[in-house]
Amino acid sequence: MSHQADFTEKIIITIDGWSSCGKSTLAKQLSKILNYVYIDSGAMYRAITLYFLRNHVDWTKKRAVDEALDNIRLEFKFNYKSQQSEMHLNDENVEYVIRDLVVAEKVSEVATIKDVRTFVVAQQREMGLSKGIVMDGRDIGTVVFPDAALKIFMTADSAVRVERRFKEMYEKNPNITLDEVKSNLQMRDYIDSHREISPLRQADDAIVLDNTHLSIKQQLDIALKWAKERISQQSQQPTINGA
Ligand code: DC
Numbered sequence: 001m002s003h004q005a006d007f008t009e010k011i012i013i014t015i016d017g018w019s020s021c022g023k024s025t026l027a028k029q030l031s032k033i034l035n036y037v038y039i040d041s042g043a044m045y046r047a048i049t050l051y052f053l054r055n056h057v058d059w060t061k062k063r064a065v066d067e068a069l070d071n072i073r074l075e076f077k078f079n080y081k082s083q084q085s086e087m088h089l090n091d092e093n094v095e096y097v098i099r100d101l102v103v104a105e106k107v108s109e110v111a112t113i114k115d116v117r118t119f120v121v122a123q124q125r126e127m128g129l130s131k132g133i134v135m136d137g138r139d140i141g142t143v144v145f146p147d148a149a150l151k152i153f154m155t156a157d158s159a160v161r162v163e164r165r166f167k168e169m170y171e172k173n174p175n176i177t178l179d180e181v182k183s184n185l186q187m188r189d190y191i192d193s194h195r196e197i198s199p200l201r202q203a204d205d206a207i208v209l210d211n212t213h214l215s216i217k218q219q220l221d222i223a224l225k226w227a228k229e230r231i232s233q234q235s236q237q238p239t240i241n242g243a
Helices: 023-034 041-054 062-070 101-110 114-127 140-144 158-172 178-194 216-236
Strands: 012-017 037-040 074-079 084-089 133-137 150-155 207-210
Touching: 012 023, 012 140, 023 037, 023 133, 023 150, 023 216, 037 041, 037 084, 037 114, 041 062, 041 074, 041 084, 041 101, 041 114, 041 133, 062 114, 101 178, 114 133, 114 140, 133 140, 140 150, 150 216, 158 178, 207 216
Parallel strands: 012 133, 012 150, 037 133, 150 207
Antiparallel strands: 074 084
16 A cells, blocks of 8 residues: 555544553554654653652642642654654653653553643643644543544554563563563553543544554554545535635
C-alpha cells in the first residue's frame, strides 16, 4: 500500500485504549503520513506527576494540587534530531524521564484528580482547534473530542502487552523484571478504567482495533484506510452556505 497522502480536509483522530497496546506507535505513524500533529496526552499526566513527585506535592489536598498546577507549564516542542515532539515541563525537556517506572507507578493515581484533568483537558481542546491532529490517551474520544471524525479504540491481549512494554523498558533499564511491568500495567488498567472522572471506556462510535495478532505495518494499513474514508466523507459534507 502506498502511504503517499495529500489531504486538504483536516480531521481529528482519537486513539484510546489500554496501557501499552501500541497507541503511540500508531498515532505517530498516522500523523506523519497525514501531516498531522501528534499529541501524546499521557505525557501531560506524566509530566504533572513528575512535578508532584519532585516537589513533594501532597496530591490528596486540593489546595496543594491547585497551587502546584499554577506553577506548571506544559509544552510539546518538536525535536528535529529525534524527529518527534517532546514534552517540556517548565522549559525542561522531560520526554525521557517521564517514562520511568517511578512516574508510571503514580501517574494513574494523579490522573484521577479532578483539577488535574480539568487543567489538562482544557489545553488538549485548544490543541485541537485547528484540527489535523492525532491524539492518543484514555478519554480522548469520550471526553476531550466527543465529535472527532475518527475514533479508534485499541486493545490487545494482556500477555502480549506486558511482553511489549517489558522489551521497551528493559532496553533502558536491564534491572526491570517482567513481574514489575505486569503488575504496573494491571494496576494502571484497573485505575484508569474504574476512576470516577472520565474513566477509560470505548466511545459508542469508536472502531475497535485489536492488534494482538497484527504487525505494526498491518495495523497502520487498517487505520490509514479508516482515516482516508473519514477524511473523504468529511470533505463531501455540505458547508453552511452550501458551497
Ligand atoms: O498513555 P500513557 O501510558 O503514557 O498514560 C499514562 C497515564 O496517564 C495512564 O495510566 C492514565 C493517564 N491518562 C489519562 O488518564 N488520560 C489520558 N487521556 C491519557 C493518560
